[in-house]
Structure formats: C-alpha cells, structure tokens
Amino acid sequence: MTPFKQLTSTAVPLPIEDVDTDQIIPARFLKATTREGFGENLFRDWRYDKLNQPKPDFVLNNPAYAGDILIAGANFGCGSSREHAAWAIQDYGFRVVVSSYFADIFKGNALNNGLLPVTVSPAVLDEALRTIEQDSGARFTVNLEAQTFTNEVTGTVTEFEIDEYKKTCLLNGYDDIDFLLSQREKIESFERQRLDFSL
Amino acid sequence: MPTLFDKVWDAHVVTSVPGGAQVLYIDRHLIHEVTSPQAFNGLRQRGIPLLRRDRIVATADHNVPTKDQDKPIAEPLSRKQVNMLTENCAEFGVELYGLGHPYQGIVHVIGPELGITRPGITMVCGDSHTSTHGAFGAIAFGIGTSQVEQVMATQCVLMEKPRKMRINIEGELQAGVTAKDLILYVIAQLGTGGGTGHFVEYAGSAIRNLSMEGRMTVCNMSIEMGARGGLIAPDQTTFDYLEGREFSPRGADWDEAVAHWRTLPTDADATFDTEYTYRAEDIPPMITYGTNPGMGMGVTDTIPEASALHGAASMEKAMNYMDLEIGQHMEGMPIDYVFIGSCTNSRIEDLRLAGSLVQGKRVAANVTGIVVPGSQQVAKQAIAEGLDRVFEAAGFEFRGAGCSACLGMNEDKVPAGRYCVSTSNRNFEGRQGPGARTILASPLTAAAAAVAGKIVDVRDI
Numbered sequence A: 001m002t003p004f005k006q007l008t009s010t011a012v013p014l015p016i017e018d019v020d021t022d023q024i025i026p027a028r029f030l031k032a033t034t035r036e037g038f039g040e041n042l043f044r045d046w047r048y049d050k051l052n053q054p055k056p057d058f059v060l061n062n063p064a065y066a067g068d069i070l071i072a073g074a075n076f077g078c079g080s081s082r083e084h085a086a087w088a089i090q091d092y093g094f095r096v097v098v099s100s101y102f103a104d105i106f107k108g109n110a111l112n113n114g115l116l117p118v119t120v121s122p123a124v125l126d127e128a129l130r131t132i133e134q135d136s137g138a139r140f141t142v143n144l145e146a147q148t149f150t151n152e153v154t155g156t157v158t159e160f161e162i163d164e165y166k167k168t169c170l171l172n173g174y175d176d177i178d179f180l181l182s183q184r185e186k187i188e189s190f191e192r193q194r195l196d197f198s199l
Numbered sequence B: 001m002p003t004l005f006d007k008v009w010d011a012h013v014v015t016s017v018p019g020g021a022q023v024l025y026i027d028r029h030l031i032h033e034v035t036s037p038q039a040f041n042g043l044r045q046r047g048i049p050l051l052r053r054d055r056i057v058a059t060a061d062h063n064v065p066t067k068d069q070d071k072p073i074a075e076p077l078s079r080k081q082v083n084m085l086t087e088n089c090a091e092f093g094v095e096l097y098g099l100g101h102p103y104q105g106i107v108h109v110i111g112p113e114l115g116i117t118r119p120g121i122t123m124v125c126g127d128s129h130t131s132t133h134g135a136f137g138a139i140a141f142g143i144g145t146s147q148v149e150q151v152m153a154t155q156c157v158l159m160e161k162p163r164k165m166r167i168n169i170e171g172e173l174q175a176g177v178t179a180k181d182l183i184l185y186v187i188a189q190l191g192t193g194g195g196t197g198h199f200v201e202y203a204g205s206a207i208r209n210l211s212m213e214g215r216m217t218v219c220n221m222s223i224e225m226g227a228r229g230g231l232i233a234p235d236q237t238t239f240d241y242l243e244g245r246e247f248s249p250r251g252a253d254w255d256e257a258v259a260h261w262r263t264l265p266t267d268a269d270a271t272f273d274t275e276y277t278y279r280a281e282d283i284p285p286m287i288t289y290g291t292n293p294g295m296g297m298g299v300t301d302t303i304p305e306a307s308a309l310h311g312a313a314s315m316e317k318a319m320n321y322m323d324l325e326i327g328q329h330m331e332g333m334p335i336d337y338v339f340i341g342s343c344t345n346s347r348i349e350d351l352r353l354a355g356s357l358v359q360g361k362r363v364a365a366n367v368t369g370i371v372v373p374g375s376q377q378v379a380k381q382a383i384a385e386g387l388d389r390v391f392e393a394a395g396f397e398f399r400g401a402g403c404s405a406c407l408g409m410n411e412d413k414v415p416a417g418r419y420c421v422s423t424s425n426r427n428f429e430g431r432q433g434p435g436a437r438t439i440l441a442s443p444l445t446a447a448a449a450a451v452a453g454k455i456v457d458v459r460d461i
C-alpha cells in the first residue's frame, strides 16, 4: 500500500447523493481476476453512452475538472461490498474521496487500499462544491497527519476523524494483514478455548 | 445486560488495538468467484497458507448461467473467473460446491440450508448480503477482498465494534403482506443511510412470527439501509429449521449447542444506541419507485415529493431514469419483466408463495417471467413439489440456481428501458443490466404483476 501523508489538488465534483457501487463499477466489469485496470470503467454508465461514446455532460468527461480529489454527495459507496469500487476510483487516479458520509464497507475497503475517505459536515461539503462551481481550478488540501481538510479558496479548515490505527497504517503504508499475522499466537490460543460445537 | 449482538461479538474478540479496533475471530468464511481471486493471488504473492481451510466453503453463483448448467460457461470472462475459483480451491484445499454440485447455489442460500450457518457464530463473505445469515442469531457481515485475504490468512478481521440498533415490529402483518414488504417498509422509513455504522437487531412479535425464510429476507436487506448487518434472536423456529441439516451438530452436541443458543437472546434490561418501533398492521404490500431501495411506497400510494431522505436532485435523477413522475400512481402501470429469485427471495417458501398465486393462471402476454431457485437443493425441492410445472404451465421459465438477473453480470439481464418487477434487493440504475428499470417487490406482488401484466395490489386478488 502506498503511504499517504498530504496533498493539495484541484477536485472533481460529483454532487449526487447515494452514489452506489453499481454506478462506481457496474457488475459486468467485475470479471477481472487482478486488481488493476478498473479505472477504465469507473462510472461506466454515467461516463459513456450505449455506443461507448463519452457523454459530454458527465463531469469526468469535462476537461475543466481534474485532480486527485473526488468530492461527492452523502452516503457515497452504498450497495455492494465489491472492493473493485475502491480499486476503480484509485486506478482512475483519485487519492481522496470527500463526502458528508460514507457507506461502511466502502470506507473500510478504501482505507485498506490507501484511498483516503474524508468525512466532512454537510455545510463544509456544500461550501466545497460551491467553490468548485465558481472556479473549477479551486484547490483543496488534505493533511492526514493533522487530520485537516482545507478549502484553499475560502480558507475554511475543518478537522476530520480517522481511527488512530488506520491513520498509522495509511501514513506508513501498512496493511492490516501484516498486523493480523503478527497476532498469530493470540489467535491460536483463542482458538484453543473455543467450544467444540461452535466450530 | 448485554444484547444478542454484544454476546456474540464479545465472545469472538481475540484482542483490542489502541484506537478502538478489535481483532474479531471469524468462525465461518464463505467465498464465491467474484471477490476471491485477488485474495488468493495475494496469499500466493506473500507465500502465506490458509490458516483454517476447514472453515471456508466456496460456491459459484454470480457468474453462472441459469440455463444449460451442464455445459461449459459460454462467456469467456465468466468462465475464466469460475474456473479460477475451481483452481484456487483445489490448490488451497477449500471445499467447493461448484457448478454441477448438488449443493451449488447462491452463497447466502446454501449456508443456512446446509446448516453451515448457526446461532452465536461469526461469519463473513466478500458479499454485502452476508447479513442474511444474521437471521439465525449469528454476526454475519460482508467484507471487501482485502479482508477476504486477511480472513484466509488469519481467520480474523480488524474492525471497530459497530453501534447497536433495535427495530421492533409489533402486531400482525395483513394478509398478502410478507417479510419482504416489512423490510422494504422499514428501509423506506429510515432511508439507505439510516443504519450506517450499526448492527440491527430485529425484534417484536411480527418478527418472532416469521419463518426462517422470512427472517432471512429481512436480515438480507439490512445492508440496504446502510447497516453492517442484521440479526434476530434464535428461538424454537431457528432450532427446528437447523435440526438435521447436513452440517448441524447431532446427538449430545446438538443438545449442548441448543442449550448455549438459548442463552444468546438480548437481556431484558439491555439498551441500544438507537431504537425504532413500527406496527405490523401499518405495513402495506410495498413497491419501489426510484433507484435506491429507500425509495419505496405502498403499492396503492402515489410517488412522493422530494423529502429529507431523498433530496430534489436525487428524486429528479431517479424519476428521469425510471421515466416516472412525482405524484404518479404506479398501480395499473404495465410492466415487461418479472424476476423471482436472488438471495432475498429464492428459497422454497418464496417459490411456494409465488407458485400459489400463479397456479392455474397465465403470465400476461406482455411479460417475460423467470423463476430462479436460489440453490440446487431449492430447485430439487421445488421440482419434487411440482412447482416447476406450476410455473411453466403459467408461462414462466424455471431456471437453474444462481444470482441470475439480480445483478446484470451473467447472461440474465433486463433490456434498457424495460420495467422489471423483481424480488431482488437493489433497484440501482443499471443493476439488472444497462438502462434496466427495477421495481422491487415481494414474491407475491411480483407473481401477481406477472399474471396481470401490470402492477397490482395482491390484497385485491
């Protein structure tokens, strides 16, 4: 996992609520057996028409918007547990997704892949979206160490929450699996005291 | 004063990590072809074996065709994914109920029917509808592929303990109203984010009166309100369902297990972070009008205005996609497809319910109807009861087991612009195929729509 510390970037606005994982990456593109290449089909059915032509009114097809940050409406990533959704967003080139709240499984999947989900208040989210509406070149800073999200245009600085352990993992690029493997002795001793019928 | 959720969770905590996360031991791990290949690859790259291969069961469900299941899968990418599951299971020594196996089926249908699912255990699967298994009083939840790999390697996940919610449904459901209507009603009240961060216990007399199939339907859709999972206290209904199943404990082990399971229900003085109570009598047969499962209403209602749950922009987007209008009645609206299946409603009781309605009737000329049993065992039972002939005589196609038209990944898809009344769990844009328009409903409402060729109130039939 690539470590994440801080970035300043322009952002892509997606002011839609309840963006579900079927929109992020439709099921018919889940047939790959590796983690790479999903970015091509990110938001496939919003991005391309039936003839696979880019739809000009979708934000990813609008050259005015680019950047490492995706700013989206509430309840981002609801729906299935497909980690392919996090892979697709990351493979496309985003490092951060900002929303007023995330679906639980998506959030976990993002964190496990070094894609940082930043939860801000609805007011801060609105302000960020309005800022981009006025100036698509507006920049934002995400500082993981300080746990802050800064709107560089308005100067609004807001703190976001993140689990201490997850923060350390992201800052250093550690995977949960390394930690869990280090707990092997405790896991095996736990197993020994389990009741037979629960096995 | 612990709750059912506390009792099961706390009994599985191996250790706690500073910052709040806990290492949770996982008793059962179900896997399928879509979310496991990258996990097996990860193990291979790291050179790690499975910690407990006897705790994993695999099946192929998402990509499998529901016709000609005895032939190789025609679509090359699907075939490759299913073959890779077979190869991975062989290499790592995992039990596989693949295509052609008498136990093959949707992962959330086979777990319970084989007695792999049971009260008091922890279960995961790389699939959000793992919440289904909570119907037995298990803690069951969906995980991503990175976690699938973690569980393979260590039999544990690292997770913060979710908050606790209780939803009580008191009273008796009206005739024609099913567990599916109950859960669609709850989701319509709370919205798709109403359960975020929580594990939900369903309680109250209407829940206790549900069969295990009904309870599974309810817990299945917990994820549709954003909850991590749902669960229901085990009781005699649970024990009766499990007794004698393939992997259920037997003899003295069974007695000991039941004695333990009886200690699991939530203590009378336990408290929850959030609690809601609804009256069963208030629940009508439900349908969805929009593009998320929270956009549901009574079958005779009109499509509501934008609200705090569904803002104006969301409603407009949904209405455009569905080609419907705020204020419109959907009752009487012609439909094109009916899909009876998915891990929500493809169990034998669902097929009996739908079958009882179509018996001796004909699917309307404008409707294509398919019935897809959730597993080979459900199919076998349905055939033994003559349900396949009931459906076929009515003009439905009766298919082989799999996820089918639930997700637009295999061959079974709904064409763009067409309306499908579906017993599945998600009405997202494109869920049943690009441009497909999904109306979620119970098996009874779906069967009634197939026969009438339009949306109807089953209470009138």
Ligand code: SF4
Residues within 6 Å of the ligand: B061, B062, B106, B107, B108, B127, B129, B342, B343, B344, B402, B403, B406, B407, B424, B425
């Ligand atoms: S039936 Fe549908 S919801 Fe259930 S596991 Fe299969 S694809 Fe997922």
